[in-house]
Amino acid sequence: MIRMIASDMDDTFLDGAHRVPAPNIAALERLHELGVLFVPCSGRPYPSIMGNLEDVDQRLLTGTYVISLNGGFINRYGQDEPLTSVTLDRSVAEELYRRGMDEHRIMHVYVPSGTIYTQGVRDAESSYLAGMRGVTALTGTERDLGFVGDEDVVKILYVDTDFDALQRLGERLRPDLDATRVAITYSARRYLEFVPAGMDKGVGVRRLAGMLGIDMDEVMSIGDSANDISMLDAAGIGVGVANVCEDTRAHCDAVTAATGEQGALAEILQRFIEPGYAHGQTKLGLPTT
Structure with missing residues (x-):
């Protein structure tokens, strides 16, 4: 039962x-x-x-x-x-964020307090996020994770509504990641998620x-x-x-x-x-x- x-x-x-x-x-x-x-x-x-x-x-x-x-x-x-509570290794989070910025990717950065920082969000994604609490849009000029202050980073998302392309990206990136520190998963047919290994x-x-x-x-x-x-x-x-x-x-x-x-x-x-x-x-x- x-x-x-x-x-x-x-x-x-x-x-x-x-x-x-x-x-x-x-x-x-x-x-x-x-x-x-x-x-x-x-x-x-x-x-x-x-x-x-x-x-x-x-x-x-x-x-x-x-x-x-x-x-x-x-x-x-x-x-x-x-x-x-479980969080990402900070050096891993910094590398993922920096890579996302270099490749001009839409990103979300999650911290334990509940804030979801968004980078490069465009119209369709803004509409999808409209009903969510705690979303803070970044300016696009942030080159590192200094905007989170003293908080840890729980996970980072890359966003693409072309889910097939997103899955190909995930498989291309997987060999570059330290599997003892970070894992990949997907959600909502639009998010490639980088999360702590074992979480x-x-x-x-x-x-x-x-x-x-x-x-x-x-x-x-x-x-x-x-x-x-x-x-x-x-x-x-x-x-x-x-x-x-x-x-x-x-x-x-x-x-x-x-x-x-x-x-x-x-x-x-x-x-x-x-x-x-x-x-x-x-x-x-x-x-x-």
Whole structure:
């Protein structure tokens, strides 16, 4: 029986404007009644995720957790201080940023406080970022990461809406990277992500489940992109939404008919969660750690 659902946010749980579709709100209400823990799990920072959830009845999320920044950070919902944190080696981050500037690439730079610095963003990307909290546009003159001040860097993204070209770029760059310090993944069919080696959503989900005494067979993960693969593989059930990327589909135990935009959590609730309560059990006893 599923006790915890770890769900990606963008293009999975949220619509194109980074809002929670109405069917997903109704599904959260039912999950709350059943005592199934719903855990947002995103590549974005914790404050940005909280911004997307501020219109949701907080009663439905109180007592849960948020896994952010590709699994490197875990927060108790509503508490700013993370329980876990992982950052990039600064010299690696500087090299990736410098290379991006030399090649005139659109970039995002993520720091632990939640700010997302953007470099070279153009119209289409500006529209995509419009519903996200904590985005700060750079001037284009910054030649190093001095703009982050004393903060560490969690990850750097290169942006290209030509996803095939972006994947070719990632494979071209991979041999130049120290695999003991940095890893590559992809998200939203527009982002090439450089993250700390060993940091992924699967690690974050496993870590939280262990903290709460939940077996991974009792965990469901939901996603749509390559950076969700590790948590889809780790969970007892890995579910892709209808708009799942082809390279991720093979890692899904099932794929919904509904897209993230349409509120796929409602379908997942009916297909996979409700049947577990068909014999009269109405609520799970969740851990209180």
